[in-house]
Amino acid sequence: MLVKLVEKGNGMVKGIFFMISLLCSSITSASEVTRIFMAGDSTMSIKNVKDYPETGWGMPFSYFFDENVVVENRAKNGRSTRTFISEKRWQRINSELTKGDFVIIQFGHNDQSKHKMDRYTAPEEFKANLTSFINNVRAKQAHAILMTPITRRYFNADGSIKDTHPIYADLVRQVAKQTNVTFIDMETITQHYFEQLGNKGSALRFMHILPDLHPNYPNGVKDNTHLNHLGAREVAQLVLTELKKMNNPLSHRLRLPDPKHLTLSYYQ
Numbered sequence: 222m223l224v225k226l227v228e229k230g231n232g233m234v235k236g237i238f239f240m241i242s243l244l245c246s247s248i249t250s251a252s253e254v255t256r257i258f259m260a261g262d263s264t265m266s267i268k269n270v271k272d273y274p275e276t277g278w279g280m281p282f283s284y285f286f287d288e289n290v291v292v293e294n295r296a297k298n299g300r301s302t303r304t305f306i307s308e309k310r311w312q313r314i315n316s317e318l319t320k321g322d323f324v325i326i327q328f329g330h331n332d333q334s335k336h337k338m339d340r341y342t343a344p345e346e347f348k349a350n351l352t353s354f355i356n357n358v359r360a361k362q363a364h365a366i367l368m369t370p371i372t373r374r375y376f377n378a379d380g381s382i383k384d385t386h387p388i389y390a391d392l393v394r395q396v397a398k399q400t401n402v403t404f405i406d407m408e409t410i411t412q413h414y415f416e417q418l419g420n421k422g423s424a425l426r427f428m429h430i431l432p433d434l435h436p437n438y439p440n441g442v443k444d445n446t447h448l449n450h451l452g453a454r455e456v457a458q459l460v461l462t463e464l465k466k467m468n469n470p471l472s473h474r475l476r477l478p479d480p481k482h483l484t485l486s487y488y489q
Contacts, residue, residue, distance in 0.1 A: 259324075261279070267280055279294040282461070288476075302354075320361065320362040367402045372408050374423055425452075426451050
């Protein structure tokens with residue numbers, strides 16, 4: 222900001238222009254980029270066109286933030302904590318982390334898959350891997366956000382959704398408590414959300430497509446693990462709601478709405 226100082230004493234007007242340091246400091250601070258790394262599996266990951274309308278919730282989540290926040294979605298289909306490490310995916314995140322960055326960590330779907338030994342992670346190893354991730358993030362003076370995996374869509378006769386991550390979701394909760402890390406229990410949150418929608422309503426959020434309706438799935442698909450566009454957007458919104466509830470710093474880095482979107486809060 223340019224400020225003009227006027228010297229009145231001798232009738233002379235001196236034009237002195239200078240930068241106000243406080244303003245410069247705030248501009249510099251505002252222009253600093255904060256990165257959000259996402260480490261997880263197919264329920265979070267970016268999808269190829271051949272997989273659409275399957276959508277990881279990390280995709281719509283990346284559009285919530287202002288231009289000074291960059292979301293690095295490193296989640297990958299079929300990965301467990303063990304394979305995320307063995308394929309050097311975690312090491313790449315860790316090498317890029319800088320002070321003030323965030324890392325969202327959500328695993329469990331594939332770690333629990335005993336019938337798929339290429340990805341299975343034993344419970345104690347799973348717990349140790351999550352703890353190691355959190356310690357790595359903290360060593361870089363960055364911020365870890367740990368989550369239980371989102372629920373699969375399997376209903377009990379009474380209309381409740383089954384616990385589909387036995388042992389592993391509880392291990393995430395244990396790690397969260399032991400490390401005192403920022404924690405969002407997405408399994409419980411998504412269970413309650415889809416229970417409220419019911420069997421038919423929740424099916425509209427998952428990959429349920431009849432035959433001959435979509436070129437990617439000519440024979441149709443009925444998948445109760447992976448979200449479609451609508452489901453991914455709503456799960457991403459549930460994550461944001463939790464960040465707001467806990468007053469997480471990321472909830473203050475949201476993009477400003479277009480003024481024309483402020484006239485009506487919803488369509489009648």
